[in-house]
Each structure stands twice: as structure tokens, then as C-alpha cells.
Amino acid sequence: MASLTTRERILQSSLALFNAQGLAAVSTHRIAAELGISPGNLHYHFKAKQLIVERLFRRFEERLEELNASTDRVRAIDDLWLTLHLRFEAIDAYRFIYRDMAYLGSEYPALGQRAQALTAGNLLAAKALCETLRATGVIEATAEEAQILALQMVFTTTCWLSFEQLVPGRDALQQADPGLAAFYTLTLISPYVSSESRAYLDYLRGKYLR
Amino acid sequence: MASLTTRERILQSSLALFNAQGLAAVSTHRIAAELGISPGNLHYHFKAKQLIVERLFRRFEERLEELNASTDRVRAIDDLWLTLHLRFEAIDAYRFIYRDMAYLGSEYPALGQRAQALTAGNLLAAKALCETLRATGVIEATAEEAQILALQMVFTTTCWLSFEQLVPGRDALQQADPGLAAFYTLTLISPYVSSESRAYLDYLRGKYLR
DNA sequence: GTCTATATGCGGATAGAC
DNA sequence: GTCTATCCGCATATAGAC
Numbered sequence: 046m047a048s049l050t051t052r053e054r055i056l057q058s059s060l061a062l063f064n065a066q067g068l069a070a071v072s073t074h075r076i077a078a079e080l081g082i083s084p085g086n087l088h089y090h091f092k093a094k095q096l097i098v099e100r101l102f103r104r105f106e107e108r109l110e111e112l113n114a115s116t117d118r119v120r121a122i123d124d125l126w127l128t129l130h131l132r133f134e135a136i137d138a139y140r141f142i143y144r145d146m147a148y149l150g151s152e153y154p155a156l157g158q159r160a161q162a163l164t165a166g167n168l169l170a171a172k173a174l175c176e177t178l179r180a181t182g183v184i185e186a187t188a189e190e191a192q193i194l195a196l197q198m199v200f201t202t203t204c205w206l207s208f209e210q211l212v213p214g215r216d217a218l219q220q221a222d223p224g225l226a227a228f229y230t231l232t233l234i235s236p237y238v239s240s241e242s243r244a245y246l247d248y249l250r251g252k253y254l255r
Numbered sequence: 256m257a258s259l260t261t262r263e264r265i266l267q268s269s270l271a272l273f274n275a276q277g278l279a280a281v282s283t284h285r286i287a288a289e290l291g292i293s294p295g296n297l298h299y300h301f302k303a304k305q306l307i308v309e310r311l312f313r314r315f316e317e318r319l320e321e322l323n324a325s326t327d328r329v330r331a332i333d334d335l336w337l338t339l340h341l342r343f344e345a346i347d348a349y350r351f352i353y354r355d356m357a358y359l360g361s362e363y364p365a366l367g368q369r370a371q372a373l374t375a376g377n378l379l380a381a382k383a384l385c386e387t388l389r390a391t392g393v394i395e396a397t398a399e400e401a402q403i404l405a406l407q408m409v410f411t412t413t414c415w416l417s418f419e420q421l422v423p424g425r426d427a428l429q430q431a432d433p434g435l436a437a438f439y440t441l442t443l444i445s446p447y448v449s450s451e452s453r454a455y456l457d458y459l460r461g462k463y464l465r
Numbered sequence: 466g467t468c469t470a471t472a473t474g475c476g477g478a479t480a481g482a483c
Numbered sequence: 484g485t486c487t488a489t490c491c492g493c494a495t496a497t498a499g500a501c
């Protein structure tokens with residue numbers, strides 16, 4: 046940790062601050078102060094705040110695109126559970142992006158465009174995934190229902206962590222539980238799950254519903 | 256329109272600008288310029304930007320609480336459709352609130368608290384509504400499923416309009432369609448709808464799914 | 466690479482004349 | 484009620500010494 050380059054330390058510190066306090070609320074001075082370096086030094090490594098945000102956004106894109114590329118290996122409910130879990134971990138690690146999306150899109154229009162493209166990729170992957178589940182009999186649904194399920198899944202993975210902060214009783218400081226979020230997403234397909242695949246869902250229900 | 260008080264014109268103009276460009280991106284100078292009045296004059300009517308935001312938030316609260324209070328009259332699918340439609344119209348009219356919620360909550364913590372309380376009220380109303388639907392046989396579901404449905408409905412009504420802007424193909428300038436959003440929310444309960452109530456859902460499906 | 470010092474601009478908010 | 488003029492603080496970004 047201490048042996049990282051200053052550039053990398055800036056990125057990690059920025060990410061932590063953006064996630065904790067919001068993209069708009071964190072100034073470059075604040076980032077520099079957090080690291081114990083001067084604003085001038087920070088500017089040497091990143092000429093503008095926008096470049097920090099872009100770099101972090103790029104990493105987020107890469108991580109999600111990697112997940113999208115591997116969804117074709119999902120064959121059963123527990124595969125689906127795992128891929129959802131990994132996705133929520135990724136979104137949580139960069140949670141400022143979806144949470145502050147409106148601000149991000151208006152401040153940095155180019156990133157707003159790329160966020161749309163990323164969503165398009167997520168939708169494609171989710172549709173392929175739901176179609177596979179349908180074709181292999183894990184869920185019993187019409188093609189139309191599978192399409193809608195895919196949209197619901199992308200919607201949920203994208204917005205759930207932001208919504209959570211609106212539900213009283215969840216401490217904002219307490220970190221999100223990707224497992225709970227994944228379970229919640231799975232309940233979307235619950236009505237369509239064929240009897241043979243029911244066991245794993247019931248196992249999860251016992252684990253997450255008290 | 257032209258005969259409104261300056262105070263009211265400030266509120267309406269602020270709402271339009273917040274919705275169009277985001278709470279963070281709109282300064283008090285900008286609002287004054289839009290109205291063709293001076294920043295000093297605006298300050299005479301509202302001593303701080305926060306007071307404008309608070310007033311708008313209050314109206315939003317009132318409108319949603321009114322809707323929450325009337326959900327106990329929902330007895331059938333088409334009642335549900337109407338109440339969802341009205342809710343999406345309200346959220347769309349004040350769309351900056353949920354869309355910029357993260358920024359709003361960090362800039363004005365008191366409003367963040369009230370947003371949580373509002374969500375709690377929405378959840379209570381949705382739970383009562385789903386329980387009624389279950390008790391009257393409009394949907395066939397366990398008590399547990401009805402609870403989860405209520406959560407999904409509140410989640411969807413809260414976040415859908417924000418998510419829509421991430422889906423490519425929807426022009427950001429084109430105004431949201433509350434009817435489509437309400438239909439999308441109804442698909443959540445679709446798997447549970449008893450055969451007698453199916454007709455109205457099919458009618459809507461024909462209307463919104465091309 | 467890192468520092469200090471500073472330029473520039475903007476947004477929020479205010480004072481006081483009309 | 485409305486204006487002009489202005490203050491203050493902050494954030495981005497830069498210049499130049501070490």
C-alpha cells in the first residue's frame with residue numbers, strides 16, 4: 046500500500062472519497078489533503094479532476110465488461126447467484142458512479158455517453174443470459190417474459206445500491222451486502238423458476254429472510 | 256402565468272431548471288437570469304438556494320403523501336394502474352429529487368432524512384396495497400411474496416425514471432411516459448395475477464408492447 | 466516529483482440606493 | 484420589490500522554485 050506510486054495512490058484515495066462523500070462534494074484540494082500532498086503535486090499527476098474520474102470510470106467499465114463477457118457460462122441458479130454477486134461487488138466498489146450518475150453525466154457528458162453504452166452492453170448480456178436460462182429449462186417463461194426479466198435485472202443491479210440508502214434502518218456508513226442484493230435480484234425470476242431449480246432459491250431464502 | 260407572484264415564478268422556474276439540468280448545475284444566478292430578474296432580487300424572495308429546494312421538496316412530499324393516503328381505495332388492477340400512473344406523474348414533475356438524491360442528501364442533510372421518511376411512508380402504503388390485492392384475490396401470492404412485491408414496487412417507482420436516462424435510444428429531452436413506466440411496474444405483479452384479473456393486463460400489454 | 470504561491474472564475478450571499 | 488455593486492470563499496488550474 047505504501048509502496049504504490051503517487052498516481053495510483055491518488056486514484057485509490059479519490060475512489061474512496063467519491064464513494065464516501067459523493068463526486069460533487071470532493072474537491073481536488075480535499076484529495077490532496079487526504080494524501081498529505083500539495084494540490085500542486087496532485088495537479089502534476091492529473092491535470093484536471095475530470096482525468097481522475099475518467100480513469101476510475103474506465104476501470105469500472107473494464108470490470109463490468111469482463112463480467113458481461115463471462116455471463117454465457119451461466120447454466121444454473123447458483124451460477125446466476127455468483128455472477129450477480131460479483132456484479133454487485135463491482136458496482137459497490139465504484140458505487141459513486143451509478144449513485145452520482147446524473148451529476149456525472151451533466152458535468153462530463155462524454156462519460157454520460159459511455160454510461161449509456163455500458164448499459165446497452167449490460168442489457169445485451171442479460172438478455173442472452175435470460176434466453177439461456179429459458180432454453181435450458183431453468184426458468185419457464187415466454188420469450189417476451191425473458192426479455193422483460195432481463196430489463197428488470199439490469200435495472201435492479203444498476204439502481205439497487207442507490208435505492209438502499211433511501212430505506213430507513215440501513216446505516217449509510219454500513220457497507221452494502223452484495224449477497225443480499227443478489228438475493229433480492231433473484232426474487233425477480235423466482236416466479237418463473239422451474240421446480241427442479243427451486244432448491245437453491247429456497248436455500249438462499251432461508252439464508253437472507255429472517 | 257404572467258400574473259403569478261415573483262416568489263411563485265422563482266419556484267416554477269427553479270423546478271424546471273433543476274429537472275432539466277440538475278440541482279448541482281443550476282446556480283441562483285442562473286435562475287435569476289432565466290426570469291430576467293437580478294440575483295439581488297431573487298435573494299430578497301429566498302435568502303438561500305436551500306430555501307427554494309426545501310419549498311419544492313415540501314410540495315413533492317405533500318403530493319406523494321396524498322397519493323399514499325388514497326391507496327387504500329385500490330381494489331382492482333385498473334385502480335392500481337391509475338395510482339401508479341399518478342405516482343409517476345408526480346415523480347416526473349419533481350424528477351430532480353430522486354435523480355439527484357445523492358447530491359441533495361449530502362448538500363442538505365435534513366432533506367435526506369425527510370426523503371428516508373418519505374420512502375418509509377411509500378413502503379407502508381405499498382405493503383398495505385399488496386396485502387389488499389392478496390386478500391381480495393386479485394393476486395395469488397403468499398404474505399411473504401406480497402411483502403417483496405411491495406418493496407419492488409417502491410423501488411421501481413422511485414428509481415425507474417432515473418434509470419430510463421441510462422437506456423440508449425431514449426432521448427434525454429423527450430419527456431418520460433408515465434403510462435409506460437406504470438406498465439413496466441405492473442409487470443412485477445404479472446406472475447401473480449389471478450386469471451380473473453388478467454384481462455386488463457393483457458389490454459395494457461397490447462397497448463405498450465409493440 | 467514535490468513544494469509554495471497565485472491567478473481566475475464562479476456561486477452564494479449581502480448592503481444599500483432607487 | 485427591484486436594482487447595482489460588491490464581498491467572501493471555494494474549486495480548478497497554473498507558474499515557477501526547490
